[in-house]
Amino acid sequence: MKLTAQEVSRYLKKPDPKHAGILLFGADAMRVALNRQDLIAALIGPDGNSEMRLTRIAAAELRKDPTNVMDAMRASGFFAGPRVVFIEDATDTATQVLTAALADWAEGDAQIIVSGGNLTAKSSLRKLFEANRSTLCIGFYDTPPSKEEISALLNAAGLHNLHPQSLGDIETFAKVLDPGDFRQFLEKISLYKWGDQTPLTGDEILALAPATIETEVDEVINATANRQAAQVGLLLRRLEGQGVNAVSLCIGAVRHFRTLHLVSSDPNGAVAGIQKARGVFGPRRDMMVRQAQNWSMGALERALSLLVETDLILRSSSRAPAMAVIERALLRLAMSKG
Numbered sequence: 471m472k473l474t475a476q477e478v479s480r481y482l483k484k485p486d487p488k489h490a491g492i493l494l495f496g497a498d499a500m501r502v503a504l505n506r507q508d509l510i511a512a513l514i515g516p517d518g519n520s521e522m523r524l525t526r527i528a529a530a531e532l533r534k535d536p537t538n539v540m541d542a543m544r545a546s547g548f549f550a551g552p553r554v555v556f557i558e559d560a561t562d563t564a565t566q567v568l569t570a571a572l573a574d575w576a577e578g579d580a581q582i583i584v585s586g587g588n589l590t591a592k593s594s595l596r597k598l599f600e601a602n603r604s605t606l607c608i609g610f611y612d613t614p615p616s617k618e619e620i621s622a623l624l625n626a627a628g629l630h631n632l633h634p635q636s637l638g639d640i641e642t643f644a645k646v647l648d649p650g651d652f653r654q655f656l657e658k659i660s661l662y663k664w665g666d667q668t669p670l671t672g673d674e675i676l677a678l679a680p681a682t683i684e685t686e687v688d689e690v691i692n693a694t695a696n697r698q699a700a701q702v703g704l705l706l707r708r709l710e711g712q713g714v715n716a717v718s719l720c721i722g723a724v725r726h727f728r729t730l731h732l733v734s735s736d737p738n739g740a741v742a743g744i745q746k747a748r749g750v751f752g753p754r755r756d757m758m759v760r761q762a763q764n765w766s767m768g769a770l771e772r773a774l775s776l777l778v779e780t781d782l783i784l785r786s787s788s789r790a791p792a793m794a795v796i797e798r799a800l801l802r803l804a805m806s807k808g
Contacts, residue, residue, distance in 0.1 A: 472600055472607050479619050481606075482508050487552055489606055490575040491568070491582035493560075493599040495589045496610030501649040505610060506556075506585045513581060514552050521549035525580065529560040532567045539571040543579045553580035560586045565594040572598070572605060614645040615652075623653060627660040629670070636670045643679060651680055672756070686712075687719060688754075690800065691726045695761045699804035706797050716792035717784050723800065724777045731770045733762040769808035776802065 473481055482505060485492070492509065496502045514523050525542040532538060542555045557564065564584070571582060589596045589609075599607035615623070620641055624632070632640070644652050658678050663670060686709055693701040709719070729747050736743030740762040744755055765773070780799040784792055 471603055471605065472609075476616075476618065478505075478608055479616070479622050481608075483512060483622065485509055485512050487513065487581065488577065488604075489581065490572050490579075490602075490604040491584065491599060492606045492608065493584045493586065493595065494608050494610065495586040495596065497588035498610060498649065499587065501610045502585055502587075504649055504653060505608075506583065510554055510556060510583060513583075514554050518551065518554070521551065522547050523549060523551055523553045523580075525553070525555045527555065527557050529557055529564050532557070532564050536567045536570075539567060539582065540574065543571060543575065543582065545580070555580045555582050557582065557584045560584045560595060562589075562594045565598055568595070569598055572602060575604070615649070617641070620644050623656055627656040629656065629660055629663070633669050636672060636675060639672050639675045643675075647680065655680055676754075687714065687722050690719065691723050692757065692761075694723065694800045694804045695726065695730065695765070697764075697804050697806070699801055702800050702804050703797065706793065706800070710793050716796040717781070719796050720777060720781045720784055720799070723796075723803075724774065724781065727770060727773050727777060730758065730762045730765060731767075731774060733758060734765060734767055734770055766808045769806060773803050773806070 494502050494506050494509070510518070510524065518524050525545070527538050527542065539555060539557070545553075547553065557568075560568075568582070568584065575582070584595075584599075586595060596607055599605045624630070624640070640656075643655060647655060655678065659670065659675070662674070662678055686705065690702060690705040690709065693705060706719075729750065732747055733740050733743035736746065740759045743762065744750060744759050747758070750758060776799055780795060783790065783795055788795075
């Protein structure tokens with residue numbers, strides 16, 4: 471049996487103990503692992519592992535000893551309570567063993583939880599768990615978490631009654647961060663706001679956000695647009711050490727200044743113009759409004775002309791050092807007037 475995307479988060483909070491087995495699969499191993507962790511905790515409780523009510527079996531071991539699952543499923547422990555047999559990294563080679571175990575499963579036996587990778591629709595393992603009424607098949611795909619999933623994670627982190635704008639900022643980070651990084655991000659916010667009843671602000675969210683190469687690229691471009699020339703060189707040295715491509719930097723700068731040009735050219739002002747810009751959320755919105763207000767239309771057009779010219783040089787057969795070319799362009803913009 472399969473669950474819809476809307477049913478998954480509700481089920482993971484309150485799973486049915488009468489299901490013989492549950493398969494979780496997906497290309498994003500971290501996302502599968504985090505949801506599997508929540509599912510097992512919901513089934514056996516926070517003390518289940520320490521009370522030895524959780525048995526872990528690597529899928530590779532099933533080929534050596536197919537009776538492992540059956541023995542673990544029927545074994546009785548020292549502590550009373552529900553039990554789980556967890557089979558990790560399963561592929562279609564485990565289908566035959568699991569078919570026999572599920573056919574022999576009876577109420578009171580340990581539930582069988584299986585995690586796998588990117589199983590296709592033709593996978594025999596998927597078909598086994600989808601076709602059986604006593605089993606569930608849950609797929610996790612490479613899509614941003616739904617609002618319901620984000621709400622569940624926020625509640626788990628103790629973050630309640632967020633301002634709509636702060637919630638929108640957090641949802642934006644959910645789209646760009648890996649599931650594990652996003653969960654750690656929420657835990658960091660939760661610890662930061664412990665005992666603090668004041669509303670969570672956009673500046674606090676931005677300050678607590680994990681640093682990535684993408685955010686450091688944005689820092690260089692923002693330093694340029696804010697005319698902070700002293701910061702540009704320092705940030706570029708750091709990015710160069712991380713192997714960031716000069717062409718990628720130039721493309722990012724062109725995109726940024728085109729957005730500023732769009733915002734600045736709106737007849738109703740920059741605040742109205744930012745509403746038409748795509749992919750600009752949260753605190754970045756206010757910052758780009760300020761930047762657009764500090765650049766004249768003529769200065770923005772000259773900036774775009776310089777960046778397009780720089781992009782052509784970087785893509786040509788010129789022997790000039792690429793990072794030096796982009797650094798020169800960004801410094802010229804940061805030191806410009808108007």
